[in-house]
Amino acid sequence: MKQKLILILSLIFIHISIAQINDSILAPQNFNSLPDTSLNTKPKKYDVDTTVFAEAKDSIFFKIKEKKMLIYGNGNLKYKQTEIKSGRIEIDFEKSIIDAYGIKDDSLNKYIETPVLAEAGETYKGNRMKYNFKTQQGVISFAQTEQEGSKYTGQKIKKVDKDVYFISDGVYTTCEDSIPHYYFYSPKMKVIHKEQIVAEWIFLYFGGVPFPIPLPFAVFPIESGRRSGIIAPVFGDDGTYGTYFSRFGYFWAISDYMDLNMTGDYYTRGSYRINSLFRYAKRYEFNGSLDGSFGNFVIGEKDDPDRSESKDWRLRWNHNQTITPTMRFDARLEFLSNNQITRNISDINDLLRNEAVSNATLFKTWDESRNSISINYNRRQVFQTNEVFEILPSITFTMSQKYPFRSGSASTKNILETFGYSYSGNFENRRDRKDRDLKIRGGINHQLTASLSPKIGYFSISPSFNYQERWYNKRIQRYSIPNFEGKDSIITNDVKEINFVRTFSLGVSASTKFYGIFNPEMLGVKSIRHTVIPSISYSFTPDFSTDGWGYYDYYTNQAGQRIKYNKFENEIFGGASNRESQAINFSLSNIFEMKTQNDPTDTTSKENKIQLLNLGANIGYDFTADSLKFSDLRLNYRTQIGTFFSFNGASSFSLYDYEGKIPRVNRFLYDAGKGLLRLTSFNFSVSLTLSGEKLKSAQTRQTSRPMQESGFAQDNRNIYQGLYYMNDPDFTIPWDISLNYYFNESRPTPNNISKSSSISGSMNFNLTPAWKFSVTGSYDLNRKEFAAPVIRISRDLDCWIMNFTWNPVGTFRGYMFELRVKAPQLQDLKITKRDQFFEGR
Numbered sequence: 001m002k003q004k005l006i007l008i009l010s011l012i013f014i015h016i017s018i019a020q021i022n023d024s025i026l027a028p029q030n031f032n033s034l035p036d037t038s039l040n041t042k043p044k045k046y047d048v049d050t051t052v053f054a055e056a057k058d059s060i061f062f063k064i065k066e067k068k069m070l071i072y073g074n075g076n077l078k079y080k081q082t083e084i085k086s087g088r089i090e091i092d093f094e095k096s097i098i099d100a101y102g103i104k105d106d107s108l109n110k111y112i113e114t115p116v117l118a119e120a121g122e123t124y125k126g127n128r129m130k131y132n133f134k135t136q137q138g139v140i141s142f143a144q145t146e147q148e149g150s151k152y153t154g155q156k157i158k159k160v161d162k163d164v165y166f167i168s169d170g171v172y173t174t175c176e177d178s179i180p181h182y183y184f185y186s187p188k189m190k191v192i193h194k195e196q197i198v199a200e201w202i203f204l205y206f207g208g209v210p211f212p213i214p215l216p217f218a219v220f221p222i223e224s225g226r227r228s229g230i231i232a233p234v235f236g237d238d239g240t241y242g243t244y245f246s247r248f249g250y251f252w253a254i255s256d257y258m259d260l261n262m263t264g265d266y267y268t269r270g271s272y273r274i275n276s277l278f279r280y281a282k283r284y285e286f287n288g289s290l291d292g293s294f295g296n297f298v299i300g301e302k303d304d305p306d307r308s309e310s311k312d313w314r315l316r317w318n319h320n321q322t323i324t325p326t327m328r329f330d331a332r333l334e335f336l337s338n339n340q341i342t343r344n345i346s347d348i349n350d351l352l353r354n355e356a357v358s359n360a361t362l363f364k365t366w367d368e369s370r371n372s373i374s375i376n377y378n379r380r381q382v383f384q385t386n387e388v389f390e391i392l393p394s395i396t397f398t399m400s401q402k403y404p405f406r407s408g409s410a411s412t413k414n415i416l417e418t419f420g421y422s423y424s425g426n427f428e429n430r431r432d433r434k435d436r437d438l439k440i441r442g443g444i445n446h447q448l449t450a451s452l453s454p455k456i457g458y459f460s461i462s463p464s465f466n467y468q469e470r471w472y473n474k475r476i477q478r479y480s481i482p483n484f485e486g487k488d489s490i491i492t493n494d495v496k497e498i499n500f501v502r503t504f505s506l507g508v509s510a511s512t513k514f515y516g517i518f519n520p521e522m523l524g525v526k527s528i529r530h531t532v533i534p535s536i537s538y539s540f541t542p543d544f545s546t547d548g549w550g551y552y553d554y555y556t557n558q559a560g561q562r563i564k565y566n567k568f569e570n571e572i573f574g575g576a577s578n579r580e581s582q583a584i585n586f587s588l589s590n591i592f593e594m595k596t597q598n599d600p601t602d603t604t605s606k607e608n609k610i611q612l613l614n615l616g617a618n619i620g621y622d623f624t625a626d627s628l629k630f631s632d633l634r635l636n637y638r639t640q641i642g643t644f645f646s647f648n649g650a651s652s653f654s655l656y657d658y659e660g661k662i663p664r665v666n667r668f669l670y671d672a673g674k675g676l677l678r679l680t681s682f683n684f685s686v687s688l689t690l691s692g693e694k695l696k697s698a699q700t701r702q703t704s705r706p707m708q709e710s711g712f713a714q715d716n717r718n719i720y721q722g723l724y725y726m727n728d729p730d731f732t733i734p735w736d737i738s739l740n741y742y743f744n745e746s747r748p749t750p751n752n753i754s755k756s757s758s759i760s761g762s763m764n765f766n767l768t769p770a771w772k773f774s775v776t777g778s779y780d781l782n783r784k785e786f787a788a789p790v791i792r793i794s795r796d797l798d799c800w801i802m803n804f805t806w807n808p809v810g811t812f813r814g815y816m817f818e819l820r821v822k823a824p825q826l827q828d829l830k831i832t833k834r835d836q837f838f839e840g841r
Helices: 348-352
Strands: 003-008 053-054 059-063 068-079 082-092 097-101 103-105 110-112 116-119 121-123 127-133 137-147 149-158 162-173 182-192 196-206 213-222 227-233 232-236 242-255 256-265 274-281 286-299 306-323 327-336 356-364 372-382 387-402 420-433 437-450 458-483 488-511 516-519 523-541 550-555 560-564 581-596 609-622 631-640 645-654 678-691 737-751 754-766 773-781 787-798 800-807 813-819 830-834
Touching: 053 059, 082 127, 149 182, 162 196, 274 581, 458 550, 458 560
Parallel strands: none
Antiparallel strands: 003 053, 053 068, 059 068, 068 082, 082 097, 082 116, 097 127, 103 110, 116 121, 121 137, 127 137, 137 149, 149 162, 162 182, 182 196, 196 213, 227 242, 232 242, 242 256, 256 274, 274 286, 286 306, 306 327, 327 356, 356 372, 372 387, 387 420, 420 437, 437 458, 458 488, 488 523, 516 523, 523 581, 550 560, 581 609, 609 631, 631 645, 645 678, 678 737, 737 754, 754 773, 773 787, 787 800, 800 813, 813 830
């Protein structure tokens, strides 16, 4: 019969009379029931100061005079944060010693119910265990324990305090199998709780076979999260700069809110580079990083006539901060030397871009009024021309739509209540620099929009008025002087003066909506709905180039002709239009939708709505154009079937005839007997995505790379990712296919046709549950060439992962082979081989 004992071992426990109790008795269910005959005896102080819970399947004995307790059969002892389970447990309360060991099973010829010690979230297993619960020291023979995904075993584990252990004949691994695929063996190990394992003369075993050369010593981190330490270098050879010693440095975990990464590269032919990355974060408030590098690159020897030396630098700052619930600041700034991007290539996206763009924005909103203001800095650097375009600053204030005559309690609105207006103001200062030539332009732009939106019957009518006012401190003055050939040489000068450019436009639009519904009630289709949305709009803009407005001026050329020019054409918001415009536009939208029927045999089934096709058309007519008054008829169409198929396309048709290479002449096709419309352009894209059901095998393990510490910003475009950087394969998805086809045809005239088409996609499938094959890339069907195809073969080696990535054709062809441990604490334990594009980087 199972017996339980709750021992109240406190100062009161010491008052129990030992003399009146036999030397060895069966412990009662509650020790408090023992008689107290030592009330006049001065109590003796013991180290047990809280409740001890004991449980056994067989029996529990207590030796009063010897201050010992014996627990037999699946014993379980709990004291504070310590719990011991074993077939036999002996406790010496006077010496504060717990001795636990298993029971020999002769039939199985092994020990059963061996000791298990759980303390402060850690579990230790062994054949025998001796533990001092006062000093928290102990010795475990044939021991095994696991910590943060790491497992270490040994012939004997000695615990010297709550954080430090010594292991004899220790084995350390992160492999989860009972027989690990790899492990580190050392005759002497020291474990510091949740920090590191220190060992000497380490042998690395693969499949039970040791690597022939041991390491004299090693330190294995077993703590989670960020930690300071040396960054291991990479050795290699570069054809231009020589043998290199790369990415050697130190990572400094300054605090929970910031860290610093410093690395350096050295090349034997005299080149070097220094890199740094400083990260900071405070959860729910801000995060960011500051990335910088400086390098000096030398090509050739000192006495070579073609020797060259250049200095490269780069500075990048990313920052995201929520200052208040209605204010935030975001910055992504990048400054670099002109040849930095071409020499220090580590990302194929960097290679394909030809400019560096920087942005910083402070944004503020007001909840009550819904108004907002933003202050922005923008910089664009073009690598090929070394031009820099800056906007410093751009300040924009936006006032949301206001309805001054609207009553909040009115359910129906009269025409006056539909009146609304909005305002936006923008100040910009633009700085364009090429070499040493700096051009500065500034201005303020005001835009006011007012509109009505009454509904008359089934039609929505929306008249509108748009007013724009631009303030400039400069304008241009243009005049002509004869050149050495006696022809015109046009001179343009800036005139500094305050000017206002005021323009406006008027418009009105009308739209309605009607439906057609068809209920087939067959083949699982309940109904099909066709929605038609026709609309018409009219707009009017005056001609502001007439003399009365004052926005245009004249200069006289050498032939005596007066040439009109826009005085504000070089300003940042532009000048006024130079022609009157009266245009009318027609558009028609068609939406086809289908609703499926419920399954009468399934009470959980629901109706599904599927959008079959969106088809739109629009055309315009300009009353003031001297010719070609009709615009092209444009069609657009798209459909989406579930999440696996989509189709998008657009076409344009002209009503006008052509002559030779002139795409449009002022003659309708109908008048020339060539029909009504002529196709001028056509394009479409088709996307198909399919995948197998995700495997639910319990043996499947996640193989993703270790993520950054929570709270630190993680840039989607990893700073250190390279051409071959990809997310680790997901072995739980047996296969997936993504295909995209794009086609474009341009037909300015029937005799001048250009076509382009390409197919792109990816295919991933498991050859076996542990082998995955992946192909990504695109193929230009017109040029008949591949564009950066990538082939990858991955192997899940349980606690390891292997990736072989190959770029077979193109300028940046090459390969990378990587074999590494999945465990984040051993992420630097890997074998990597790169070729071609990645060589030396």
